[in-house]
Structures are given as structure tokens and as C-alpha cells.
Amino acid sequence: MAKSTEVTLKDFQRLEYVQIAPRGALVAISGRNAQGKSSILDGLEATIIGHNKRDVPRPVREGQKTAEVVNILDNGMTLTRKYKADGSSSLTGKASDGSKVAQATLNGMLGSLGMDAGAFSLLDDKKQLAVVLDLADLPFDPAKLATDQKAIFEQRTFINRKAKELEAQVARYGDLPPAPTAEVSVVELAEEIRAAEQVERKQEDDHAMLVRSNSELDRLNSEIQRLTAQRAIVESDLDSVRQIIEGHEPLPDIDALRERMATAEETNRTVRTAKEKANLVFQLEATQDQAEGLTKQLEALDKQKADGLAAAAFPVEGMSFDEEGVLLNGRPFRKASTREQTIASAHMIIASNPELRVMIVRNGNDLDSDGLAELEALGDAHDFQIFAEFVDESGEFGWTIEDGKVA
Template identity: 35%
Template sequence: MSNTAQQRVRALKVDNFMRLRTLDIQFDGHTMTLSGRNEQGKSTVLNSIVWALGGGAAGKKFPNPIHNGETKATVEVTLDDFVVTRTASVDRKTSTLTVTSRDGSQKYASPQKLLDALIGKLSFDPLEFSRMNDKDQLAVLLDCVDLGFDLQELEADRKSTFEERTFVNREVKSLDAQVQGIDAPDEAPALVDVGVLMQELTAAQRAYADVDSAIRDVSSWEMKLIDVQTALDRARQVSVDLLAARDDHRDPDEIQEQIAGSTEANKAGELIRQKAIFSDQLKAKTAEADELSNKIKALDKKKSDALAKAEMPIDGLGLDENGVTFQGQPLSQASSAGLTKVSVAMAISLNPNLRLAYIRDGSLLDSENMKIIQDMAEACDFMVLIEVVDESGEVGIVIEDGMVATDPEW
């Protein structure tokens, strides 16, 4: 017999477990209603199954399993292929467990190991899922769906990439503003060395001053022509020589005009240089932002592809970064019927081997939702126990003072 074969609970016998005194129930059909007044032991029916099958973890949940005043508690759970019996005694710190084949022909040497392979979310209540917040619903759904990767790690990677891209895009905007803010000409004039021009200006001014001085000398000597003819001839010769030398220099006014224009020329060249630098940086940052955007798209595609391939507990169920969705909308916005369908599908998915779920607040269900639960339980060959508060004694199996008060009504 395979340890992982699907099992349904077929019968339950309880003696002196917590609030229950004695109980013997046959689980027929696919839904069963447990009714009665509050504090009569309805919830303890499921707790007894949890205790019998759950081992050490369940033992911690129910540290005092024996009915008040008794010395021993026994719970026997009959499954499709096994009979599970757990007993607690006041003289023992731990309970004892036996698992046999249903026909009694085989007793299993490692009973808890066998049961551990069956137990999923044994105490999962579909209505409990419907009341969870978005984050908890998402965590439960991820337990049911194999995406092939850790969704939280993918979301963290996407978040860090998105934040990095946001930072890079700020730099892109800043650099773009700096590039657009520089009103530089398309082509820069040749750079002018002002120092060289100043040296040339000094030399030219000196040359022109020398010529002016020589001309004054000529005039002076001409006035004294009679007395200083020889000196005049010499001065004329000097004047001729200086005039020749002056031809090697540009007009000082022209040089000064060029110096005046050099500031604007050099400024234009510097603006072009700055714009080129910022343009290169802008190009690099834009490429970096594009690369990060492509990474985000790849992460989103990986996620969407995985979700598209994932086998969801029910058609129309999905998830996004905010939580669980149903038919493309947040689950919180689903109708009451839609929420019930999703919740029951989750309960079935979370208990793939032990086909049992339990609804503790069955009194909240209307006839439409009750019909949905019954149909889904039958379609999936699942047993759903429904606990309701009822004092009429006419609904389902009535639990009163820890015992079955009436015969089951199906």
C-alpha cells in the first residue's frame, strides 16, 4: 500500500477526549453537518482527528487531551486503507499510536511517518482563507502552486532593479537638463591664445611707438635742416629702416579687436566641450536605464509565464504582487459565491492526501454557498465537516454534552 494514496475519513470513534465523552460517527457522503448549542463539543470532533493523526505537533496543541475526571482518552480514525488509534493515559507523558491496515492484516512499524505523508493543512477552514489579508492569502496560495522559482526572491529582485532604474532615470533627467541648458554653437571657432596675442600687441605697440618717435625726430631735424643736415639724413635712414620693420607686424587695432573677440570664441568652445561631455554621459545613462527596463520586463515575463503554466486550485485564480486574484480582480472584490468557491478549492488543494476540511462558522453560510460546498466536495471526492450553532436538534448530527444526541440526518 502506498503511503501517499489519497485517504478519506470513513469513521470516528472517541472516548473521553477533551470535551467529548463518547462518540461514534460514520462519515458517509461528502458533507456532514455537526450542530448543537455552543460549548457542547462540536469543534472537538475535528480536534480529535487532528490529535489522532498529527503526532508531536498536535500533542503540543492539546496538552491535556483526557476528559476531565477520566484516566484515559482514545481516538480511533478509520481511513480508506488504515485504522489509526491514539491513546493517552494519565500515567504516561506521551500518547501511544498504532496504525493497522483496515482489514487488520498489517500493523505498521513507523505509524507517524506514514501519517505525516498524508497530513496537509489538516485544520484548514475554507472560511478562514476568505478572512485572511492579501499577504496571508498569497502565502497560502504559493504553498499550493509550483512556480519553479521563489516568487518573493523574484519580487525582491524586481524591486531592487526598479529602484536602481529610478535612480538612473533621475540622473538621465539631470544630464538631459544640463545638455538642453547649454546654448552652444554647432561648431567651435579655433581657440585663441590670449598670452601670445598680448606679446604680439606689446611688440606691435612698441614698433608703432618707435615709428611715431622717429617721425617726430624727422620733423625736428627738418626744422634744424641747415644745422643738422647730416643728422637729418641719418634720421631719415632710421625712419626707413623702422618702417620696414613695422611691416612685419599687424595693426595694433586689429590685434586688440581680436583679443576682444577671443573671450566669446573661447567661451563658445568651452560650451561645446561641456555639451559633448554631458551628451556622452546622457547616452550612457539612457542605455543603462534601458537595460534595467529590459531586466524588469524579463522578470515580469518570467513571472507571468510561470503563472500561466501553474496549475491553480480553481480556474480563474491567480496572483500578483498585491495578493490573490480571481477572474482578474482582487479576491477581496469577489462575490460571496466566488469567495466560497476559491476558499473550498484552496482547502482541497492544501489537503491532497487526507481528503478532509472543516468549516467552523457554518452558521454564516446561506443556501447558495452551502450548495457550492456540497457540489465541490462531491466533484472532488472530499469530505467537508460543517459546524453550525443550532438549538432545534433537527440539523445534521447533534452534539450535546460531548455525545451524539441524535442520529445523523443527511
């Protein structure tokens, strides 16, 4: 772990010459506006992270040809950033044994958020969420969980749409009249009618035969003497015919069969309609069961996420997230107060556990006394050195900068 023991800035931006030997967790840089307070934080950052031409377009104080910022760390490193009037710069880093310290080495000593406590607040929602997920110890994969939820939700939407369509189709049938469980076989019914007609014709023929036999008997009786022998034969035939007639089956109700034949198609249409409705009801119930199952899957994923968030170790108390971004005490991070954002961002830098324990806070005036005390306590608790800029005209608060010098 490393912190600054001495920072010297000469002709850098607004500063003529400033030398600070920071002590304690909170290093307050105070003074009136436009006196060079921000220049100290810019110079400190330039020795560690590198020079940013956009943030510091004119690093050399007006009227001077060169500028220099020297940052001595308690691990024996000395970092020197030199500037020329044209804005070009170079970094010379030396370790305690005299070996060179490259920018890559310094980068490796920093966490993913660098050293500016305001950096996290400037990220968009998705990048903030990525940082939090990288630092938080979650018992589940948020990306996979979100993908699973989206897939099941889309599937359930499709199933519910299908269920609505089936409901509309079922509703069109309305209340159907009672119907047999099976359709009437018109072929079988026609066969029954043909068989009954054959029986009817045979019985009519038999009755006609009886009439003819009786007539013949009457005729023969009138000639009995002459036709005795023939009469015996006819009587024998008559007895046979009687036996046949006595053995006749009851005549089927042909009219009833014809009536059934006339209503068969209507009956069958009712049976088919009832089957169609029953099939749609079956599909509807199956679809609704499927949608209910998918809903339970979504509820299970929601519970997994809720349980995971409850058990997760976030770098900041009250921090969580949803599909849109980072939350702080249940509200979007960007809706939190500047004080809350600053303290939370400081927590985030600390959670990245960098080897270089130096942090800068540019908006110190947005912290009230409680926020300032919390920031200092945070530095003490985690062995961090926090350089914070404040507008103060009393000259009694921290390192007071006036006209580019320490007052």
C-alpha cells in the same frame, strides 16, 4: 488514498459516547451550541495530526479518568488516541497487516496545510504566499523576478537622481551667446602682432632711408660738377632702395590685431562655457537614455510576470499574488468573505494532493446554501471527505449531537 469509515469518541472533551460512520463527501456535524460538535473535529484531528495541548487543554470529560478516540480508515488502518486525566496521551496506529503505524507515517499522508480548511486563512500574508507559490505551477521564479525588479528599480532611481542633478547644472548656463568652435590662441595672436610691428619698424626704417637718400641727392645735385662720380654711386643705391620698397608687402592691420587681442579672453571664456554646457547636455542625454533603458527592463519584467500569471495554474480559480501577498479575485485574501476564504482553503488542501483525503471545516455556519453545495461538490469531485460543523437546532441536518451523544 484513505478516508474515515468509522469514528468513535468516548469521554473525550464534552462527548460521552459518539460513533459516526461517515458517508458521502460532506459529513455534517450539527446541533446546538456547547453540545460537543467541535469535540468530534478535535478528536478526529487528534488521531491524525496529534494532540495539541494548547487547543485541547482538558481532553478527558469531567468526572472521567480516561478518554479514547478511534478512527478507522478505509485502507485498513486503525488509529487510537488514548488520554489520561492528567492530559497525557498516546497514539496506537495499526495497519491492515497488524504492523505499527507511526505519527511520521501519518504526517507523510497529509499535505502541507494539514486537514483544517481554516489553517490557510490563519497564516500571515508571507506564509500564505509561500504556500501558494509552492502549489502553483509558475513559468518563472517569483523570488528571482522580485530581486531583479528591485535591483533595476534602485538602479533607475539612482540614474534619475543623477539626471535631475545634470538638468539643474545645464539650466544654470541659460542661453549662451554664439561662440567660435575653438578658443583663440593668445600666443599665436601675440606672435602675429610682434611680426607686424617688426614689418612696421622695417618699413619706417626704409622710408627714413628714402628721405635721407633724397636729401643726399639734393645736396649732391648742388655739387654735381664736383661730385659726379659720387652721384652715380648714390643713384645706384637709390635705385636699389626703390626696388626694395616696391617689394614691400601690404602693412598688416595692427589695430585690428590689437582689438582681437583685447577680446581674446572673453571669446575664449565663451568657447569654454559653450563646451562645458555641451558636455553636460551630452551627459544628461546619455543618463536619460540609460534611465529609459532601465524602465524598459522593468516593463519587460512586469510583462514576464503578467504573462506568467496569465499562464500559471493556480489551485484556486481567481487566485494570484503580488509582492505583498495572495490575492483572490484581485483583492487581498484577508479581504475576501469567510465563505470565499473557506472554499479557497479547501481548494488549497486538495491541491496539495494528500494521501489521506480527510478535511475538517469548523465554520460551516459561515457558508450559505450555495457555499455548502460548492463544498460538497468539491469533495465529490476530488474524492475528499469533509467533516463540517454547523449550528442547527432542527435535528434534521447531518449527525446531530446533543449533550455529548448522537441524538
